[in-house]
Amino acid sequence: MSLTEINVTINGKAYSEWVEPRMLLSDFIRETCGLTGTHVGCEHGVCGACTISMDGAAVRSCLIFAVQADNREIKTVEGLACNGEMTALQKNFVECHGLQCGFCTAGILMSITDFLEKNPQPSTKEIKETLSGHLCRCTGYDGIVKAVQKTVQDNQKEVLQRS
Amino acid sequence: MKPAKFDYYRPKDLPEALSLLESSGFDGKIIAGGQSLVPIMNMRLATPECLIDINGLQDLNFIESDDRVLKIGTMTRQNTVETSQLIKDQCGLVTEAVAHIGHLQTRNRGTIGGSIVHADPSAELPLVMMALNGTLHISSEDETRSVKAEDFFLTFLTTDMMPNEMLTEVHLPIWKGRVGSSFQEVARRHGDFALVAAACQLELDAHDRISDIRLALGGVEAIPLLISDAKELLAGERLTDAALQKVADVVAGSVEPESDLHASAAYRTQLAKVLTTRVVHQAYERAKGSAVCP
Ligand SMILES: Cc1cc2nc3c(=O)[nH]c(=O)nc-3n(C[C@@H](O)[C@H](O)[C@H](O)COP(=O)(O)OP(=O)(O)OC[C@H]3O[C@@H](n4cnc5c(N)ncnc54)[C@H](O)[C@@H]3O)c2cc1C
Ligand code: FES
Ligand code: FES
Numbered sequence: 001m002s003l004t005e006i007n008v009t010i011n012g013k014a015y016s017e018w019v020e021p022r023m024l025l026s027d028f029i030r031e032t033c034g035l036t037g038t039h040v041g042c043e044h045g046v047c048g049a050c051t052i053s054m055d056g057a058a059v060r061s062c063l064i065f066a067v068q069a070d071n072r073e074i075k076t077v078e079g080l081a082c083n084g085e086m087t088a089l090q091k092n093f094v095e096c097h098g099l100q101c102g103f104c105t106a107g108i109l110m111s112i113t114d115f116l117e118k119n120p121q122p123s124t125k126e127i128k129e130t131l132s133g134h135l136c137r138c139t140g141y142d143g144i145v146k147a148v149q150k151t152v153q154d155n156q157k158e159v160l161q162r163s
Numbered sequence: 164m165k166p167a168k169f170d171y172y173r174p175k176d177l178p179e180a181l182s183l184l185e186s187s188g189f190d191g192k193i194i195a196g197g198q199s200l201v202p203i204m205n206m207r208l209a210t211p212e213c214l215i216d217i218n219g220l221q222d223l224n225f226i227e228s229d230d231r232v233l234k235i236g237t238m239t240r241q242n243t244v245e246t247s248q249l250i251k252d253q254c255g256l257v258t259e260a261v262a263h264i265g266h267l268q269t270r271n272r273g274t275i276g277g278s279i280v281h282a283d284p285s286a287e288l289p290l291v292m293m294a295l296n297g298t299l300h301i302s303s304e305d306e307t308r309s310v311k312a313e314d315f316f317l318t319f320l321t322t323d324m325m326p327n328e329m330l331t332e333v334h335l336p337i338w339k340g341r342v343g344s345s346f347q348e349v350a351r352r353h354g355d356f357a358l359v360a361a362a363c364q365l366e367l368d369a370h371d372r373i374s375d376i377r378l379a380l381g382g383v384e385a386i387p388l389l390i391s392d393a394k395e396l397l398a399g400e401r402l403t404d405a406a407l408q409k410v411a412d413v414v415a416g417s418v419e420p421e422s423d424l425h426a427s428a429a430y431r432t433q434l435a436k437v438l439t440t441r442v443v444h445q446a447y448e449r450a451k452g453s454a455v456c457p
Contacts (some may be wrong), residue, residue: 004171020168021168021169021170021171021214022165022166022167022168022169024165024166024205027165043164043165043205044164044201044202044205044206045198045201045202045269048266048268051268057242057271057272058267058268058271059268059271059272060198060268060269060272062201062205063197063198063201063202063269063272064197064201064272065171065197065201065214067171067173067216068197068216068218111267111268114267114271115267128353129267129353129354130266130267132266132352132353132354133265133266133267133268133269133354
């Protein structure tokens, strides 16, 4: 089939591009838009490296075609920091050794950002269940769990201070 | 790992989707959540020539109930099903089962209908449909029909649906009275397909005697296996260890699982026995503790 025009907003910026229907959203983000923070591992939905946020929900970008993202709002890891300031979750990944090579990190950050928005005070079991959707071959997950737990505590402190 | 070329259509409503499906014949394929279809397309195990995307069909995204029947539109995301209070109140077995499907990130996209049509022998939703004998509503361009779950699943990844048909909604009976249910599975890792899964729903009379029971197992055969003897064995009695043992033995005698990379047939049979006793017991305890629905 010929090319199809799509309009997508990624990290607040509007993109208007012509794509082949079979182009995966992960490839569109990386190759057409040049946003290489989103990684690609398995291309069949298992490793979680390609996770992005679409209309506010964490999803695998390797299991969505770019044409399906027409008129949607996407956020990738590049869109997390605000004015160069990392989010609390990102800072805690640094502090708690939540990454080594960093291949899995972008996907995990996108999942956990969605997860904490919907469940601000998760149990350790719930955190681990959410992380089961991601493969990390370096850290053994311990630092990642700690980074998420510390973010939960930081967020709680902030809420208390504000009230 | 890139999919082969295909034509892409995005119908605006059900009639348009059905007409596209009709005209594309055997070359057309519906894409719902894409969480099973896209992996096999990326691996080129499936190379449909024409994809019909039903993600825009908002009419097929709903959860309703009329007190007797719970109705869920095929495009309802698994995550929406999981967090629906209505489903939890009226058909808690579904809520408990859906949490076992893949991961948060796949449930955000995967749909209830996609999982049922895909009909993986270990999948949670086909098992729940069988356990509760839900009804599948199916449409083609010139016909609408409904099929009971017991007649819908034919074999491994195969259902009663024709290439020109689409699943539109699923109906589940709402049980009233002292009802309890339980869903349990054993998988290698959280989020993996189950090695074996079991689902049970039962009803008690005022004296804690079982008045009705449905029990089904997944992962032991090509389709979810209904244990129809369960009612005969347990109805009219309070649940005893001896009765539980009898059901477990019947289950062990009726399953014929296959050995594969993940588990041997003997291990699957053992799991089927153990999970049977666990779900029946838990459903019973839950029914005893349940408040009676008005
Ligand atoms: C990492 C990972 C782990 C997973 N783990 C599990 C698990 O533990 N348990 C489990 O059950 N599933 C699991 N899945 C699969 C599950 O996520 C899928 O959502 C589900 O099997 C298919 O639903 P879908 O909406 O994504 O359908 P799609 O992938 O879009 O479609 C699946 C099939 O159904 C057909 N179809 C879809 N909707 C209709 C319709 N309305 N009418 C007619 N045909 C239709 C399609 O043509 C296709 O053949 C997993 C997937 C991944 C990627
Ligand atoms: S690349 Fe998408 S899940 Fe692995
Ligand atoms: S940090 Fe290397 S894979 Fe996770």
